[in-house]
Amino acid sequence: MGKQKSAITREFIKGLWDENPVLISLLGLCPALAVTNSAINGLAMGLATTFVVVCSSIIISSLRKVIPHQVRIASYIVIIATFVTVADRFMAAFYPAISKALGPYVPLIVVNCLILGRQEAFASKNNVGRSLLDALGMGLGFLMVLFTLGTIREVLGSGTFLTYQVMGDWFQPWLVMVLPPGAFIMLGLLIGLSNWINDRRAKA
Amino acid sequence: MSTSARMIVVLTLIVTVSGGVLSSWDSYTAPKIQHHRLVELRAAIADVLPEHDRYDELALPAQTLYVGRKATGEPVGIAFIAKGSGFQGVISIMVGVEMDFTRLTGIKVLEQIETPGLGTKIVTDPTNKANPLWFPEQFVGVRPEPEITVIKNRPPTTETEIQAITGATITSRAVVKIINDALKQAQIEYQSSLGKKVS
Numbered sequence: 240m241g242k243q244k245s246a247i248t249r250e251f252i253k254g255l256w257d258e259n260p261v262l263i264s265l266l267g268l269c270p271a272l273a274v275t276n277s278a279i280n281g282l283a284m285g286l287a288t289t290f291v292v293v294c295s296s297i298i299i300s301s302l303r304k305v306i307p308h309q310v311r312i313a314s315y316i317v318i319i320a321t322f323v324t325v326a327d328r329f330m331a332a333f334y335p336a337i338s339k340a341l342g343p344y345v346p347l348i349v350v351n352c353l354i355l356g357r358q359e360a361f362a363s364k365n366n367v368g369r370s371l372l373d374a375l376g377m378g379l380g381f382l383m384v385l386f387t388l389g390t391i392r393e394v395l396g397s398g399t400f401l402t403y404q405v406m407g408d409w410f411q412p413w414l415v416m417v418l419p420p421g422a423f424i425m426l427g428l429l430i431g432l433s434n435w436i437n438d439r440r441a442k443a
Numbered sequence: 444m445s446t447s448a449r450m451i452v453v454l455t456l457i458v459t460v461s462g463g464v465l466s467s468w469d470s471y472t473a474p475k476i477q478h479h480r481l482v483e484l485r486a487a488i489a490d491v492l493p494e495h496d497r498y499d500e501l502a503l504p505a506q507t508l509y510v511g512r513k514a515t516g517e518p519v520g521i522a523f524i525a526k527g528s529g530f531q532g533v534i535s536i537m538v539g540v541e542m543d544f545t546r547l548t549g550i551k552v553l554e555q556i557e558t559p560g561l562g563t564k565i566v567t568d569p570t571n572k573a574n575p576l577w578f579p580e581q582f583v584g585v586r587p588e589p590e591i592t593v594i595k596n597r598p599p600t601t602e603t604e605i606q607a608i609t610g611a612t613i614t615s616r617a618v619v620k621i622i623n624d625a626l627k628q629a630q631i632e633y634q635s636s637l638g639k640k641v642s
Contacts, residue, residue, distance in 0.1 A: 276559065306457075310450045314457050321461040325468050332475035335483075342556075396559075397569075414560040 250369050254376030260353045261384040261426075262433040267353035271385055272422040274344050278401050281389025283337045285382025287330065287345055289375070291322045292354045296374035300362040315358045316349070323348045353381060384429065391425055392416045483553075487522075491539025491549035494519045503632045511539075520548050521633065525625030529617045532556040534565075538622055540587070544630045550582045550622065562614035578615075581605050582622070590623045 260266045267288070275281045298318050299306075306314045327345045330338040338345065348354065357377055362370040393399055396416030398406035406412075415421045444452070488498055488509050495511030509522040520542060526535045534555045539548040552566045567575040574580070585591055586602045593616050595607045607615035 302457075306453055307446060307450045309446070310454050314454060317454075317457050317461050321464055324465055328468060328472040328476070331479075332472035335476075335479040412560070417559045 247369065247372065251372040251376040254373065254378070254380040255383065256380070256433075258377075259380045259384065259433070260356075260377055261381060262430055264353075264356075265430075266356055267351045267381060268426070270344050270347065270351060271381075271388065272419065272426060274341055275385055275389040275392055275422060275425075276396065276417040277340075277393040277399075278386060278389040279337065280340055281385035281387075282382070283330070283334070284341060284344065285378070285385040287323075287326045287341075288348055288351060288354070288381055289378025290326055291319060291348055292357055292378045292381075293371065293374045294322045295319045295354060296357060296362040296370040297367060299358050300365060300367045300370035303363050306363075311363065312355075312359075315355060319354055319358070320349050353377065388422070388425055388429065392421055396421060487537040487551050487553060488539075490551045491522050491537050492520045493549065498522070501633075501636070503636055505628065505632055508629060508633060518542050521629070523625065523629050524553065525621050527617065527621035527624065529555055529621075530557050530562050530611070530613045534614075534617060534621060536618065536621060536625075538625060538629075540626065540629075544626065544633075545586060545588065547582045547585045547587060547622075550579050550618075552579065552618075557614045558611070561608070561611040564608045564611060565614060565618055568608070578608055587623065587626050591619050593619050 254260065256262075258264060261268065261271050270284050270288070274284045295315070295318050299315060302314075323346060326348070327338075330341070330345060357374055361373045365373070390400060393401075394405060395413045396418075398404060398410045398412045413421070416425070488495070488511065492498070492509075492511035494513070496514040498509045498511045501508040501510055506523055510518055511520045511522060512518050520539055521544075522537055522539045524535055525538050526533060528534070532555070534557070535553045537551045537553055539550070540546070541548060555563070555565065557563050557565065564570075565578055568577060569575055571577055581599070582591075582605065584602070585605065588603070590603070592604055593607050593612075594604050595612065596609075597606070599606055605615070605619055
């Protein structure tokens with residue numbers, strides 16, 4: 240019983256670190272690089288992606304025996320695109336400022352390989368409960384990395400955190416951090432850090 | 444059921460349900476999105492025509508002009524949206540001008556994707572603590588005849604000059620060009636629409 244329980248929790252935990260979509264699988268790098276110039280953008284993109292991956296996984300795992308193998312990818316894309324559009328309209332209706340800041344990257348969640356990857360690799364082969372936990376873990380793992388990346392880039396690049404001034408007047412913002420090169424540099428350093436930690440853990 | 448029949452049935456069902464969900468979600472969110480656009484438009488017009496109490500929409504063939512009026516109905520100025528290419532993408536600007544097109548009453552950048560920290564100073568300049576809006580505010584009272592010009596590294600000396608943002612000369616020039624072009628077009632259109640009404 241205890242062993243089975245830990246196997247189920249693992250479906251959730253693995254997305255946070257061991258199989259983190261950004262740090263380990265290097266999936267969904269386009270939004271991770273493009274929208275993380277501020278913490279709030281990273282958070283909003285992470286939440287939208289989590290919503291889409293969780294909803295799609297629930298629907299697709301419950302339909303896994305109904306959808307014929309030959310048209311599975313087409314079916315997945317329609318289901319994912321439906322939830323992406325729902326999320327996009329929701330943001331435009333209730334959070335217009337964030338929706339404007341994220342621009343085309345919300346509709347582009349459709350082509351985030353993290354989401355299609357989870358459907359193909361997991362939800363199409365597992366029951367609803369496991370798929371839900373897997374999707375939740377992956378979504379939150381994605382969100383964590385985007386929020387961390389957004390926080391570091393915003394603090395160093397604008398001297399603010401969630402638009403509150405956190406650096407004193409002496410601080411000269413590092414412009415490069417809010418520009419695309421800053422995204423590449425910071426993401427590289429984060430992936431390097433996670434590899435270093437994993438190496439040390441493996442040796443210990 | 445044969446595989447191909449099943450493929451068609453399942454895919455058709457999924458697409459139908461998806462279409463149904465999206466159309467009902469759209470009818471719920473569309474009015475809210477529309478409302479945000481209207482609020483944004485009103486705020487922008489209020490920014491560039493500070494003296495107006497209400498405005499009329501004047502739909503002309505090439506663009507819509509917003510004629511700002513006082514509560515008494517006296518016209519105080521015309522606002523319109525000017526669009527053009529910036530350094531990286533389209534810049535759209537709400538421009539306010541007096542009724543006779545001799546002086547600008549204000550501008551407000553609505554959309555831009557210029558370089559953060561440099562070109563984005565056309566919206567606000569956080570490095571200028573005394574007045575982050577120094578760039579857009581330069582346009583208040585500027586004379587667009589014969590045309591607005593951009594100068595560098597010195598404050599403006601005539602009423603047609605605008606000082607460029609250091610490090611964002613291309614963006615500054617683009618803003619001025621977009622305003623110059625759109626003003627001429629709006630003036631021609633507005634005056635020909637007046638001519639039509641008289642005849």
